[in-house]
Amino acid sequence: MMDMDKLGECILAARLDGKMPAQTEHWFGSTDIDDAYNVQNIVLGEIGRRRNTKVIGRKVGCTNQSARDLLGLDGPFHGALLSDTAMASPARIARSDYPFIVLEPEFALRLGKPLGPESAPHTAESVAGAVDAVLPALEIVSSCHTDWTRTGPALVIADNGSSYGWVHGAPVTDWDVDSLMNAEVTLHVDGEQIATGNAGNVDGGPLGVLAWLADRVLLPAGAIVSTGTTTSVHFGDRGERVEARFGKFGEVSVEIV
Template sequence: MSATPLTSEQISELAHALSSARKDVRILDRFPGPIPSTLEEAYVVQDGSVSASEQPIVGWKVGMVPSELREKMGAERIIGPIFKNVHVPLNEQQATGEMFELPVFAGGFIAIEAELVIEINQDIAPGSINTADGVEHLVKGVYAGIEIASSPVVDLNSYGPTAIIADIGNQYGVVVGSAISDWKNSIANMQTSVTINDQLINTAPTDGILNGPMAALAFMIDCCAERGITLPAGSLCCSGAITGVHEVLVGAKSTVKFGDVCTMDFTLVDINK
C-alpha cells in the first residue's frame, strides 16, 4: 500500500487504468499504480470505476478482509458493485445440472466462490436502517449462487483488500440459482460443495461464513449508507465465499452444489471468444 495519501489525480488515473483494462479486456501484469492506503481511499477509486461504467448496478458483492488485517483496516469485510452485464440468473434447467458457460479474463485473476445471494425487499436509503436491530425483515429471498472473481490484474488478491476494493471488488459474475425455501432453517442444515475438473475441492456448512450471511447483508447496508448509496428494492447481496476462494484457469469445468436444492455445472471461457 502507498505510504502517503493518494492525490486526486492519482485516484482518477488509477480508476481510469482499472476500468479501462476491464472495458478493453487488457491484461495487466501488475497493479497499475500506487495501492490505496486506506479503505476510504480505495472506495473513492471504486467510485471512479463505477462512474466510468455504462452498466447499472444490481447489487453488491461482500468479501472478507483477511483476519490478520482486520484491526489495521478497521473492517472485517469489503464490498464491490455487481453490474447488470455480469448478473447471471439461471433457468430451471441450468439450476439443476444443465451445463452453462461463464466468461472470465483469460490470463488474469480467476477464481470460483460458492455464495448465498440475498435479495432485499425494499428501498434502503442511507441511514434509514439500524442494522443492529437485525436485517432478516429486509430479505425477499435467498438463493444458491456463485461469484466469479476475475480481474485483468493477474495477481490482484496479492495486493490486499484496498487493491481489491479499487478494482470493483475483484468480480466478474454473480450467478443466481435456485431460491432456497424456508431459508433460515434450510441453510442451517445444508452443505455446499465445489468440484473443479472432477476433483472435490471443499465442502462446508452453507451458513458457515463469519457470523452468518445476515452479517454480510448488514455490512453491505452500512457500507452503502456511509458512502451515500441508496439500495433499491431487489438489490442483491452476494454474501461471501462459503467453501473458500478457488483459483482456476480458463477451461475449468466446475460443479457447485447447495445440498439437494441446486446443482450448477459450468465451464469458464475466455471473454474474448
C-alpha cells in the first residue's frame, strides 16, 4: 500500500470531520495487510486524541465464512473497541450518525489475565482460564468507504475493522466452556425473530477467536474481545428495535431513531 499518511488523512477526515465518503478509491483492492494495520494505529491515535477516548479492547471480524463472503475476504481481521462508542444495553442510536448500520450479535470475552504473542501459539483450551466474564453484545458495523463490500481487506482494516460502536449486556461471571461454546443466539427486530445462530458459528467458537487474536496482539487484563457475529447480520434502519438473545448469557438491545 502506498501513501499511508494520505490514506489515514482521508479516513480521519471522514470519521472526525464528516467528509463522507472517504476519498479512498485509490487504495481499493490493496492487500498490504501490515501497512493497513499501521494506518489503523494512526487513525486510532488521532481519534483518541481528538475525542478523548481510549481503547478498551478489540473486535475480531470475518470470523465466519458468511461474513468473509460478504466482504470478499479470506480470513479474520481485528480492530479496536473504543470507550466513547461502547454503550450499555438498552441503547439508543441515531441512524444519521452512521453511513449505514449493520448489527452483529457477538459474544464478548473480558480478560482477567493478560494474553499475548509472547506465549503463542494459543488454543481455545489454553486461553479459557484467562477469561473472567462473558458479555452479550451487538457490534455496530459501518464504513467510511464508498462501497465496503469491494474495498478489499486493507481498507476494512485501516478503517478500524469497520467498527463504529458496541452495545453490551451485563457481564456473566458464572460460566463454563461447554455452555459458552454451545450457546444458542437469536436475533429479533421489533419482537420478530429474524435469525438464529450459535457460538460455534465463529471460527473455533469464541475461545478459538480469542486464541487467534492473542497470537497477534497484546491483550492486557481487563481488555474486552468481541469475537464476531454468531448469526447472519442485520442492516438496521430508523424506527427499529433490534434485540439479540444469548440464552443464559443474557440479552442486548438497541433502538435506532
